[in-house]
Amino acid sequence: MKIVFFDARVWRYLVSAISKVIEEGVFVVDPEEGLMFRAMDPSHVIMLDMRFPRDSFEEFDVEQRTELGVNLEDVAKILRRASKEDRLEITADEDSISFAFIGKSYRKFTLPLLDITAEQLPEPQLEFKANIKVMSDVYRDTIKDVELIGDVIRFVASSDEFKVASSSELGEAEIIYTRESGSLIDLVVEDMQQASYTLEYFSDLSGASRVADTITIQFSTDMPALVEHELPQGAKFSFLIAPRVE
Incomplete structure (x- = not known):
């Protein structure tokens, strides 16, 4: 091979x-x-x-x-x-x-080579009500911003804006992207959707965005989120993360 x-x-x-x-x-x-x-x-x-x-x-x-x-x-x-x-x-x-x-x-x-076999993981069957597409540098800066404050990342999406937030006893971070600002490549949302996730995973995996062209975030209220990285030559990297339900 x-x-x-x-x-x-x-x-x-x-x-x-x-x-x-x-x-x-x-x-x-x-x-x-x-x-x-x-x-x-x-x-x-x-x-x-x-x-x-x-x-x-x-x-x-x-x-x-x-x-x-x-x-x-x-x-x-x-x-x-x-x-x-x-x-x-x-x-x-x-x-x-x-x-x-x-x-x-x-x-x-x-x-x-290690004597291990690939996990047989089925394709997730999920329908997402929020679909947000941004440039990879915008996504990476967002993760760096919310890292300053807390250990939970919160997504809130509506028809005209996408908000990423984190809060803790230190304070609160809030980043808002709108169609008018030009930071959103695409925003398709059914009603208002909001969900929270463990920030550590986003931080650990943010390095992958350095070689991505765009990032697409899909989620629904209190449901898993799918984060997809568009890579060169038609390659893709994505992760599906379970929500934190308080």
Whole structure:
């Protein structure tokens, strides 16, 4: 098995973010579908889903569906060595997986594969009443703002604005985006929707937004939220997080 992706930094930021939530996981490589990763955190609060279609790779030499169990923290350490111009080559055999940076030099790192299997997690069947799309830098700044105050993030969406808030004994943070401000790419809301979530997960995963073009947040009142990252070459990273119901 050998696959090559045009920008190693995309993988660097994605895996670094994922490794803060999940220690071990399985990359599934399929000759038709591409590369997939889906897993839940140990507390079953959040489910992560990463997908790179076959066509997103410069080279995709995969003969059969393969599961690659890895220690994500170890992979993240290697990928942090990615430089600006590096492409990423991933190869694997029965016992090991290798990550190589193709740039000014060829740098290859090999790790043992773990004897774990991919979780069989069904596709969530949810209908969301609020759909908000923003630029990735807007999303990332919002997370940084609410981190200053509390440990719970609250979404409130109406037909003309999207509000993100957090409060604690320290005080309150409130960020409001409107159609007029130009910060919203899209806003579709049925009635008013509001829900709260554990901020720590958003903080841990915010690094993934550094390589995303846009972020879409979907939720309904006191229901799970789905946060989708649009990545280069048609790839996607999303997470589904359970609400905090006070």
